[in-house]
Structures are given as C-alpha cells and as structure tokens.
Amino acid sequence: MFEFTLQHIDATTGARVGSLATPHGVVETPAFMPVGTQGTVKGLTIEQLRATGAQMVLGNTYHLALRPGADVVEALGGLHRFSGWDGPILTDSGGFQIFSLAANAKITEEKAVFRSHIDGRLFELSPERAIRIQEQLGSDIAMVLDHVVALPAEAEAVRDAMERSVRWAARCKAAARRGNQAQFAIVQGGLDEGQRVWCAEQLAALDFPGYAIGGLSVGETPAEMYRVLDFTTPAMPKEKPRYLMGVGRPIDIVEAIARGVDMFDCVMPTRNGRNALAFTNAGPVRLRNAKYEREERPLEADCPCPACKHSLAFLRHLFMAGEMTGPILVSIHNLTFYQRVVRAARDAIRRGRYAEFLADRRAIWSANGVESAENGTEDAAGGDMLDETTAQ
C-alpha cells in the first residue's frame, strides 16, 4: 500500500525524483506539503488547495487533538472525510509543538507532559499516545514522537534528546495497530555529524518505510543546516523517502533537494502570504510597498493562480484596506509558487540539469531572499488568523 519508487538520481548532485504511493493516491517527489494545522490550510477551500497543485497535506496532531479532539475527528470518519481533503495526508506527532511550548513542557523517558496553549489543560503525549491519536486521525503517514531541542544547545542535551528519540521511535513502531498507515522515523542529533549519522543508522535498523530529518531550522544558520544535510542524507536509506521537516524558504528547498531530500512542509507560504509577502521567481515582493500603488503588472505573468489575474496595485490595495481577500489571494499564490518550485525541480532532475537549475536559483534568491531560518512548522500557538509574525 506504500511504495516509494526512485525514478532518477541526478548525476552531479544528490537530487532525486520519485513517487510515493499511499492509500489516498500517489505523490510525486520532491514534494511540498502545505500545512493544514487545524484541518484546513489557512484561508483556502479544498478546491483552491487542489488548484495550487498540492498532492499531499500535513495535519498537526497536537492542534487537532486539542481541538476538535481526536475522538471527534475519528467519529466523523477521520481527517480525510472531516477536512474534505481526499488526497494523501501526513500528520506530525506533536514533538515540535512540545518543543515550542518549551518552559511549559516536562519531558521524561515515559512521556511529555504539558499544558494546552488554549485553556491550560494538562496534556500528556507518549510515543504510544502520539501514534494512537494519529491512527484516530487516519492519516496516510504518521510521524514518530521525537524530542526536539533548540539550537545552540549543550552537546549532552542534544545527545540525550536524540537517543530518547530513537527509543521513542521503537516504541511508536511497536504501538502501530493499523495496516494502512505508514510511520516515518525522525533523525535528530543537532549539528553534530557523529550524532546525526549514528541516529540515522539506529533508525535505519528499525526499518521504517520513510525517514525525516528533524531539529533543523531551530536557531542555526542556513549554511549550518545545509552542512548537516550534507552528512545526514548519505547516512539515511537510499531507497526510502527523506522528509525535511518544517523547511523552508524556496532557496532552502532547492538546496535540500540537491542533498537528496524528497519531501518538505512549511508554513512560510501561508504565514507570509497573510502578511503581504509574496514569493516569486525573481525574489520576494512586499505588497504594502508604496511603489506598487499604480502598478498594473501581476506578481508573475506566467503564474496560473487567481492572485496573478490581478494587478500588484489591486493586491496592495487589499492589504492597505484590511480586506481578507488579500491574505487569501497571496496565500494561494505562495502555495502555487512552492508547487511550481518543486515541479521545476522535478523537471530539472529528469532532464539531468539540476546543477544548472540550482545555480540559477542561488544567483537570484540568495541575492533577493527572505532572510530567515525560522522553522516553518506550526508551533503550539498555531498561527493567528491575522498573524503579524513574518519570517523575514
């Protein structure tokens, strides 16, 4: 029911093109998954989400377990039926949200105990509970519960969390009760090559159907992140999908693809879209800028999204006037843009020209990029409706 097929590996980079079959359909890789934290990608209908080109969506275990509750989602037929998204769904485990709650979470070998960001209610998440909830949600891919630490951190703290993550991965695997849900394990180990490689090997021995790289974009520089990928992906099973969690900017995605990563998720397209920052092939566009007041051109003339049927002047007006149509349209544009990036990457890999594609993207995006390595996983706060947090 799960099958990852590697179709082509680039000769000069580590970039790979492949396909991942799931019970709800096939995903072409490299793939970008929009984040549907609470059962919806913020501001988009299912039709609009599908039209962006998205093939697989991410849901957040922590958020859905708090609201409406895993039992409610299960009673309503699972997350596919509840949300209306009938394609593949991956759910995270809640590990990153525990991390983002930081001071309010207590982690022992048995479990994490923390207070809900909504009402302060005590909430427990063990590896077994994280899997149980994801089985209630009915996602196609469940993530194991991991222990994430902020960087920089003491070597001992990083090692302790990494080793716990390996033990928790084994417990998650043992807790699986469903045949139609695949579990992905998560490689931790901070910025340390020895720890990352050891962790990857330990998890490989447990034979999961897929592997993620966690604990990145949590305080380190982009260069450090790329360096970690340089030594981590080669230690991961070649024939299994590799998923870089919560990353990132367009440049991060094409850099990670060059290092053999197959899957991504990030809130940047929607979070930035709500705050008037649009991604384009020529670099980011800050739509509140007065220079667009009478600009007739669209964001990108060759983009098929509904935002690009409008002038920059109109999009700017929507933000200046506080119209929610602005956040909606630019979220759609950004999600469409991210899908266009991974599609272009797949095409470049198939044509054996990924190195040129990457060089071209570096030349433009490194000069005109959004400067951030902020992790683009939805944190416990879950993203306000009108979040003013930009990742600029």
Next chain:
Amino acid sequence: MFEFTLQHIDATTGARVGSLATPHGVVETPAFMPVGTQGTVKGLTIEQLRATGAQMVLGNTYHLALRPGADVVEALGGLHRFSGWDGPILTDSGGFQIFSLAANAKITEEKAVFRSHIDGRLFELSPERAIRIQEQLGSDIAMVLDHVVALPAEAEAVRDAMERSVRWAARCKAAARRGNQAQFAIVQGGLDEGQRVWCAEQLAALDFPGYAIGGLSVGETPAEMYRVLDFTTPAMPKEKPRYLMGVGRPIDIVEAIARGVDMFDCVMPTRNGRNALAFTNAGPVRLRNAKYEREERPLEADCPCPACKHSLAFLRHLFMAGEMTGPILVSIHNLTFYQRVVRAARDAIRRGRYAEFLADRRAIWSANGVESAENGTEDAAGGDMLDETTAQ
C-alpha cells in the same frame, strides 16, 4: 445600452420578473447584488463570487474614493479592471455613509462635508462630485447623492432631506458626462405616504433609467418598511427597475419582491457569514452551537456551494479554532443562498405561483428568522475583517 425588460408580472402580488441589460452584461431580476465595498466582496475571489450565481456587484463610492482613491482606480482602467469583476457593477453615491458618520458630517444645500473614518481628513461630497467619482470608477449604474435621515425623525427633518434629495438628483443628472453609465434616482421621505409618493413623482418627472428606495432599514420595524413599500412602489414608474437599498434579511427580500421591487443589495450574507451565522431555507444556523460538534449533515444538502461539501461539525470546528476558512466558507454559502432565494423567486413568478412561494417562506422564516431591520448597506466603518457586529 441600458434596457429594462419586464417579462412577467405576478397576477396576485406585485412581483415582477425581468432583465436589465448593461454595458457589462444582462442581470435577471429580481436580483441580489453582493457588496464589494472596497473592490472585493469580503473573503471571496472573483471565481468564487461568480460561482455563487451573482450577476451584478455593488461597490462603495465613499470607501473607494478614500482608499485607494478614485484617480488610482481610474488610472488602472476603472473598477471592473481593477477588481477583476467583468460583470455589471452598481456604485452607491456615498449618501448612506455620510448618514452613518452622523455627527461628523455637515450637510448644506451645496454639499456634505465630513471627516474620513480612516484618517480624519476632510472630505467633501456634492452631487457633482459623487457623479464625477462614479464616472472615474466606471460603474454601469451610478446612484445619485441622497440625504438620508435616521428614523424616527421629525417630519420637518424628513421632508427637508427628501426635498434636498430631489434637488440633488436633478444636479446629478445634469452632471453626467458619460454615455455608458446609467443613473438611478433615490426615493426618500421616511415613513410618510404623502412624502414618498411626492418624491417618487418628482423623480419620475426627471426621467431616470432606474429608481431606488432609500432611507429604509434605518430604525423602523420590518412591518413599517413593508407598509412604506406598499405605497411607494405603485408611485414609481412601472417600466423602470426598482432597487431597495441595503435590504435585507431573506424574508425582507421576498416581501419586497411581492411589492414590486427588482433589485437588492445587503452586507448581511457576508457580515453574518464572518460571524458563524448561516442562512438556510429552514432558517438561520448558528454554527458555534455545541449541538453541531459531531453533526455530519451539511448546512443544506441541495446547495452546490463549497461549504455544503463539509459537515456542520467541520464548519463549527473552523469557527471554534479561529480559522479564516470558516468565515470564507460561510460567506460563500450565504451569498449562494441569497442567489438561490432570488432565483427561486424568479421561477415562482414565472410559474404564476409567487403568492404560494411567499406564504411558504413566511411560514418558515418568520418563525425562525434573524430578528433585525438593521440596514445592510456598508457604513463608513466599512466592516472589519473580523467584524463581530452581527445582525441577529
């Protein structure tokens, strides 16, 4: 270029079915116009707006003149091109927004002077300026500037405003410079039969291509409003379209259609939609209600809108979780519902069964209605993105 064709008048009520040809297409009447205050119907893309069945959209002169400015809209090719809506557009004159600014507006025979609700800037609106701005916006139908008073009011104040509205209508007509924009005059006169009839006759003598009824839903009861329609529409030219401004609830619309009204606009579908109140044939549904927590049924099984592809439980969850997808979906549903109401009314009139249709709607909606005669014209505040003002 403008032609109103009466196709059928109901034998037992005053209900009429017809069509209004404009430079941007034909509108079937009775028609409901969604309100696109600032160049967008709140929360909807153009594709979604079209899919609701809307044929004509209303834009607000006051709001667009303040932001982005009539000169900006004109420079960008007019409101059709600016907003992306290529169907018919009607613009109001700003009269109602002056009324809503109340204490901050000074009205003389020459003009209204008031301060912008955005930045306190002084703004002047004369009949000539109201027409000039609407010509810059390039709407298909422009409304004359009128003087609206809150009800109840002294008879003398109502008469003074009504008489000024007639003089201003004549000045608007004289100010017209474009051949491809029709002006509709506005009948005022409060709740007084003599004043309403006199006003309608004075305006009829000026031979406008269409006539509106203004100054209703401004404090009077629904019964008073229906009574005013009872004696006002017969005094208006039979062969011209009749437009009831800023009204209203579904029951108000079907009652007004019975009294010979052809066109409506109202912010109720979107304002209520943003606040979790959905309109249905069975009456309003308040989506935050705990009884919907696990309700699998949709709002309306026979509704083609994207909200009705979801369960009530999911829609409730979106509002409880603060997801903007909730306001979006229910705005779309409500706008679709209003279009379904006027379509059903047109069908009933054509089949000679409007009296039965009205009796049926009265039986259900009067028992389960939204209790309000609040005017559904966008006021000067323009409706917040997350307006908590419900018209319940």
